[in-house]
Amino acid sequence: MVHALRRTRAAVAVAAALALAGCAAGVSGNARLAQTEASGDGVLRIGMLLDNVGGQAYLNEAQRAAVQLAVQQANAVGGHKGRPIEFIAPTPSTDTAAAARRLVDAKADVVIGPTDSSHAPAAIDVLDKAKTVLISPANLDDALSAYPSGGYYFRTAPTESAEGAALVALAKAGEASSVAVLREKGSYGSAVGGATSAAAKAAGLAEKGSGEFTGHDARAAAASALAAGADAVIVVARDDPQAVLAQVHDGGVPGSKIILSDALVAPYGTGLAGSALDGARGLVPGAFPNASFQSDMLKQAPGLADMTFAAEAYDAAALAILAAADAQDDGGPSIASHLISVSGGAIAPSGQSTSAQRTKCTGLANCLSLEAKGTHVDYDGQSGPIAFDANGDITTANFTVFKYGAGNTARPAGNQSVAR
Numbered sequence: 001m002v003h004a005l006r007r008t009r010a011a012v013a014v015a016a017a018l019a020l021a022g023c024a025a026g027v028s029g030n031a032r033l034a035q036t037e038a039s040g041d042g043v044l045r046i047g048m049l050l051d052n053v054g055g056q057a058y059l060n061e062a063q064r065a066a067v068q069l070a071v072q073q074a075n076a077v078g079g080h081k082g083r084p085i086e087f088i089a090p091t092p093s094t095d096t097a098a099a100a101r102r103l104v105d106a107k108a109d110v111v112i113g114p115t116d117s118s119h120a121p122a123a124i125d126v127l128d129k130a131k132t133v134l135i136s137p138a139n140l141d142d143a144l145s146a147y148p149s150g151g152y153y154f155r156t157a158p159t160e161s162a163e164g165a166a167l168v169a170l171a172k173a174g175e176a177s178s179v180a181v182l183r184e185k186g187s188y189g190s191a192v193g194g195a196t197s198a199a200a201k202a203a204g205l206a207e208k209g210s211g212e213f214t215g216h217d218a219r220a221a222a223a224s225a226l227a228a229g230a231d232a233v234i235v236v237a238r239d240d241p242q243a244v245l246a247q248v249h250d251g252g253v254p255g256s257k258i259i260l261s262d263a264l265v266a267p268y269g270t271g272l273a274g275s276a277l278d279g280a281r282g283l284v285p286g287a288f289p290n291a292s293f294q295s296d297m298l299k300q301a302p303g304l305a306d307m308t309f310a311a312e313a314y315d316a317a318a319l320a321i322l323a324a325a326d327a328q329d330d331g332g333p334s335i336a337s338h339l340i341s342v343s344g345g346a347i348a349p350s351g352q353s354t355s356a357q358r359t360k361c362t363g364l365a366n367c368l369s370l371e372a373k374g375t376h377v378d379y380d381g382q383s384g385p386i387a388f389d390a391n392g393d394i395t396t397a398n399f400t401v402f403k404y405g406a407g408n409t410a411r412p413a414g415n416q417s418v419a420r
Helices: 015-021 058-076 096-105 117-129 140-144 160-173 189-201 220-230 241-250 291-300 310-327 331-340 364-372
Strands: 046-047 110-112 133-136 152-153 178-184 210-212 232-236 258-260 281-285 360-361 377-379 398-403 408-417
Touching: 046 058, 046 310, 046 331, 058 291, 096 117, 110 310, 117 133, 117 140, 133 310, 133 331, 140 220, 140 281, 160 232, 160 281, 160 408, 178 189, 178 220, 178 360, 189 232, 210 220, 210 258, 220 232, 220 408, 232 241, 232 291, 241 258, 281 408, 291 310, 310 364, 310 377, 331 377, 331 408, 360 364, 364 377
Parallel strands: 046 110, 110 133, 133 152, 178 210, 178 232, 232 258, 258 281, 360 377
Antiparallel strands: 281 398, 398 408
8 A cells, every 4th residue: 555654744933923813714814705806817827835855855756746636637627617727847945935936937826835834934925925825735733724824825734733633532432531642842742742632631531641751762751651541642753753662662551552643653663672563553644545546646656655645735736626617717816715615614705605505526527527517516535525614724634543563564544533
């Protein structure tokens, strides 16, 4: 099976910007909820921001291939209003603002990306001024929900707070009545670990032996969680994952009690002591790609060995294409104002059809065929239901559950969904 078992993110420093954000859900200044007039030039252009370099460069190809796949599938059934949709080939760069300006100069109507949450503000600041829609398949930072974007920013990935709720739901599914949350000191541990603790309290699960650790020195915290008698030990960390889990094992926590946050899910094999993770479970954002999608991706990019963010990137492009068709316009304002509706969101600008009046559909070509007949669609994608809210966030967060065996490698073991 082709899928990535590793996720990355960085925290976003947006404290100053949040003070300027105001009420993100208000119609004023929010293109997601505005009534618009046609402003496009007749050609729908989709660009990408690929910000992964060095050791993370492997994340680029799956996202690129997924967006190209969506564009090719749409063009095979007529493109946008009978004209081919144009794909603007991306150049990987960590200078996100400069890359965004190049896409504006290339007349992009929609941009897919970036991967790293910390790069999103630079992209938003450029693209919202150009009235260009930005849809990230990978940004998880909660703070981005309130970042001022003029309503041009969306994401098909679940937020960190949603992951906290999903980790707790996974513990409950394993019949845990108490949890210990072991969090790595730092922004990631604070965000996901804090959300997990809050979700545990809301779900009525007792916290026993929760603690914070520095670096990968998790042994003492793990031993305390074991001594406290927690039914499940949720480990939230990003840095040095193998070293962290070795310490958890040395602290005496058996694999059957361990639940891993997404940044820890990876194929460890002999890198850990035998059976250290036997029975452990972990979450990866997004639904596991089905066989048909994997096959299509491999035709698009033969030899592709990693599908991290592929489903989310495909859905970002598909939604943009469907929104343009729904609006009958390729302009950024029109696309932004129709994305909530075609995603199945319950909020829509005055005069637009809400999800209650829309027809559920899967498969981009099928959805475009329905739209060509005048049907208003509610797209459920490769990553699951989406239903954007007024902040551009998905309202049903979908995660793939992975379960480890005695060899410290994991296999897909179902899905976990949580409503936001």
